[in-house]
Amino acid sequence: MRRSASIVVVGLLALSLAGCALPGAEVQLPPAGAVPDYQLGGSYDPADGVGIVGRDRSSDPADGVYSICYVNGFQTQPGELDEWPEELLLAGDDGPVFDPDWPDEALLDTSTPEKRESIAAIVGPWIEGCATAGFQAVEFDNLDTYSRSDGALSLDDNLALATRFVEIAHDAGLAAGQKNAAEDARALHDQAGFDFAVVEECAAYRECGAYTEVYGEHVIDIEYTDELPRPFEDVCADPETPRSVVLRDRLLRIAGREGHVFETCD
Secondary structure, X not given: OOOOOOOOOHHHHHHHHOOOOOOOOOOOOOOOOOEEEEOOOOOOOOOOOEXXXXXXXXXXXXOOOXXXXXXXXXXXXXXXXXXXXXXXXXXXXXXXXXXXXXXXXEEEOOOOHHHHHHHHHHHHHHHHHHHHHOOOEEEEEOOOHHHHOOOOOOHHHHHHHHHHHHHHHHHOOOEEEEEOOHHHHHHHHHHHOOOEEEEEOOOOOOOHHXXXXXXXXXXXXXXXXXXXXXXXXXXXXXXXXOOEEEEEOOOOOOOOOOOOOEEEOO
């Protein structure tokens, strides 16, 4: 997601960090260059020096840091398929179409204005709930479902829904973040209105520039140990790598558990 810079008065900053988002307030962007942590696998106290934390919408925001709320806006979450009306799931020959990489996540049908508005009616309260909980921003995952829909969905379909999500986020006082979808960054920023980007493995796939050309320093990159093609210190030294970057284990394990990895650039 892409974000445009904004200035926030000290009073609003204090209120938002205290967990009090103001409806319609000017949004606050993630601090440029701050150390991030990505905690979708479970919440834990951020390490010293961390300035940005991403957590699922079902979790509370991290205290005292800029907190981003994860929302799966274009696919169902694992275990939530039955909570969605059948008519809002993209239908294939054998029933709902599932993400091949996440076979417990069905694609939402964004193909008509009526279906998009019905999806927004469900996701909208989640976004507003992120603001009520005290998050400063929201990231929307799976913006690129059209690319695995076998032509049933289009980029324009998803842009239209993304634009609605961004409007809801901004009305709630939240910055809106693009998640991945490097090839669509310019359209998502310019047409849908995204303020910043949360990206996975842009250094591994050599696509960080596609994000930083659009969002400048407001790009947060998460690299993973199992797919890192070069030493992390080389990633850190690469001028193409965003300043806000962290190396995590693929399962995003809680600190203290076996396999947990959290490494940042010096």
